[in-house]
Amino acid sequence: MTTARGQLHPSVQKFKQFVRHHPKMTQIVRNGEKTWQQFYEEWYLLGEQDAVWNTYKENPIETKQAAVQTNVIDEEESKKDWMGQMLTFIKNMNVDQMQQHLANVTSVIGSVQQVVQSFKGGTNVPQQEQPQQPVQNNPFFFQKD
Template sequence: MAQGRKLHPSVNKFKEFVAENPHLIRDVRNGDTTWQQLYEEWYLLGEEDPRWDKNSGVKKEEVEDDSSKKDWMGQLAELAKKVEPGQIQSHLYNLSQALGAIQGLIGQFQQQPSQQAPPSEPIPQHPFPFRKD
C-alpha cells in the first residue's frame, strides 16, 4: 500500500475491529470467507452483532451436528424395524442375479471385437524407404 494514500475512516475502524478479533484473520486464511465479505457484514451489522462472537458459530455447528446425528440414527433404527429378513435375502438374490447378467454381457462385448477383427497385414518397420549415400 502506498505511504501517501490515506484510508477511509471506516476502513481504519474495520482494521481495529479485526485486530480485536483475531479469529477473523484465521477464517480468511482458512478460506471460509474473504476480507470483502467480512467488511460488508461488519459495515451492515455493526460490531455488536452476535455473528462476531468467535464461540457462537462453533456452538451452533456442534448443536446442528448432534441433532443431525440423532436424526440419522433414529431414521436408521426405524428402517431396521420395518425391514424383514426375508425381504433382504430376496433383494440380495435379485441384485446378485442382475450383477451376474451384467458381467456376462460385459464378457461378451470384450470377446466380440477380438473375434471379429480381420487379420491385419504386417506394418513395415520403415514406411519410407531411404537410401544412404
C-alpha cells in the first residue's frame, strides 16, 4: 500500500484492514454521517475489540440474503445471455450448410452401423444399392439392343 508520498503508516494500514471487516462504516461515511478521520480517532482510542464496532460489522443473515438475491439475479442474467446467444446463433446459421453437415453425420452413422454389424459376425450386411455402370475400356462403347 503505497501513496504518492510513500508508504502508509502501519496504524493506517491496520485501520484499513479493520474497515474491510466492518463494511457498514463505508456506508456511514458515504452518507456523510461521519468522516474517516472521526472513525480513525475512535478506533485509535477505543481499540479494535470495543463493543462499539459490532454495529458496523455486516450481519451474516443479511449477507446470506444478499448473496442469495445476487445469485438469483445472476441466474436470470445468465439465462438471458444464453437465450440471446442462441437467437444470434440461429439468425446467423446457414441452412444449406447445416443440411450438408447433417447429411454427412447421417452417412457417418450409417457407416459405423455397418462396421459394428460386420464385427458382430453378421454376413448379411445390407449395403446400399448403387447403380452398376458397365466398365468401359473403349470410349466409343455402345450397347446393342
